[in-house]
Amino acid sequence: MGKNALKITDLTKQYKDFTLNNISFEVPQGSIVGLIGENGAGKSTTLKAVLGLINTDGGSISLFDGGGISEENKDHIGVVFDGSNYPDTLTPKQLGNVLNTIYHTWDSKIYSRLLDEFSLPLSKKLKHFSRGMTMKFSIAAALSHNPRLLILDEATSGLDPVIRDDILDILLDFMQEEDHSVLVSSHITSDLEKIADYIVFLHNGKVIFSKPKDELLVNYGIIKCGAAQFSLFDRQDIVTCRKQDYEWQVLVSDRKKAEKKYPKALIQPATIDEIMLMYLKGEKP
Numbered sequence: 712m713g714k715n716a717l718k719i720t721d722l723t724k725q726y727k728d729f730t731l732n733n734i735s736f737e738v739p740q741g742s743i744v745g746l747i748g749e750n751g752a753g754k755s756t757t758l759k760a761v762l763g764l765i766n767t768d769g770g771s772i773s774l775f776d777g778g779g780i781s782e783e784n785k786d787h788i789g790v791v792f793d794g795s796n797y798p799d800t801l802t803p804k805q806l807g808n809v810l811n812t813i814y815h816t817w818d819s820k821i822y823s824r825l826l827d828e829f830s831l832p833l834s835k836k837l838k839h840f841s842r843g844m845t846m847k848f849s850i851a852a853a854l855s856h857n858p859r860l861l862i863l864d865e866a867t868s869g870l871d872p873v874i875r876d877d878i879l880d881i882l883l884d885f886m887q888e889e890d891h892s893v894l895v896s897s898h899i900t901s902d903l904e905k906i907a908d909y910i911v912f913l914h915n916g917k918v919i920f921s922k923p924k925d926e927l928l929v930n931y932g933i934i935k936c937g938a939a940q941f942s943l944f945d946r947q948d949i950v951t952c953r954k955q956d957y958e959w960q961v962l963v964s965d966r967k968k969a970e971k972k973y974p975k976a977l978i979q980p981a982t983i984d985e986i987m988l989m990y991l992k993g994e995k996p
C-alpha cells in the first residue's frame with residue numbers, strides 16, 4: 712500500500728443548513744489532487760477541517776500516515792487560501808521577519824529566492840499588490856517553511872491565464888521532490904486537467920467520485936444524438952443523460968466499449984467540466 716500525505720475517512724461536519732456528509736478520499740504522497748464542485752459543495756469546509764480550523768462532528772483525518780492535526784504535522788503543511796491571509800500594511804521584507812519567528816522550519820534563503828523568482832518587490836506593502844502578486848506572495852510564504860503538503864483553496868481564481876500558468880508551474884516545480892503532495896480546490900477545471908493526478912468531485916457535501924484524472928479523460932465520453940439514436944442505448948451503459956431542445960447528451964464511462972457497441976454514434980472525449988455538468992444536471996435513466 713502506498714503512503715498517503717492525507718487520508719480523510721467518513722468526515723462529517725454539520726452546519727445549520729449544510730452537512731458535509733461522510734466524505735472519504737486520499738491524497739497519495741507524490742500526487743496532486745484537485746477538489747472540484749459547485750459553489751457551496753463543501754470544498755472550503757473540507758480544507759478547513761483538514762487544517763483543524765473548524766471542529767468536526769465525525770470521521771477521521773490522518774496526515775502523513777501518522778496521527779491527526781498535531782502541531783508537528785501542521786508545520787509540514789503549507790496553506791494558500793483565496794486572498795491574502797497576512798497583515799496587508801506590512802511588506803514582504805517585514806513579513807519574512809515575522810514568519811521566521813513563527814515557523815520552526817522557516818528558510819529565509821528559499822523565501823528570498825522565491826520573492827526574486829516571482830518578481831515580488833521586497834519593500835512594497837501587501838495592500839498595494841495586485842491579486843496575482845498577492846497569490847504569488849502567499850505561495851512563496853507557504854513554500855518557505857518547507858512543507859510536504861501544500862493545500863490551496865481557489866489559488867488561481869480571478870487570475871489571468873499567464874499568472875495562472877505561472878502558478879501551475881510553481882506547483883509542478885514543488886512536486887519535483889517525491890515526498891511532496893498538493894491538495895487544490897478550484898473552479899477552473901482546465902487548470903486541474905493540466906496538473907492534477909486525481910480529481911475528487913464534491914456535491915452537496917458528498918463525494919460523487921474520486922478518480923485518477925487520466926481515467927476520467929481517457930475513459931469517459933459524451934454522445935450527442937437525437938431521440939431515435941438515444942432510444943437504442945442500453946440504460947446500463949449510460950452514466951447520466953440530459954435533454955436540451957431536441958438533442959440528447961449522454962455521458963458514458965467506457966468510451967471504447969461504447970464505440971464498439973454503438974458504431975454509428977459520435978462519441979467525443981469529455982472534459983472535466985462536461986463530466987461535472989453531466990453529473991449535476993443530467994439524470995440517471
Ligand SMILES: Nc1ncnc2c1ncn2[C@@H]1O[C@H](COP(=O)(O)OP(=O)(O)OP(=O)(O)O)[C@@H](O)[C@H]1O
Nearest residue numbers: 726727728729748749750751752753754755756757
Ligand atoms: N461557519 C459556517 N456556518 C454555517 N454554515 C456554513 C459555515 N461555513 C460554511 N457554511 C456553509 O457550508 C456550505 C459549504 O460551504 P463551503 O465554503 O465549504 O463551499 P465551497 O464548496 O468551498 O464553495 P465555494 O466554491 O463557493 O467557495 C455552504 O452552504 C455554506 O453556507
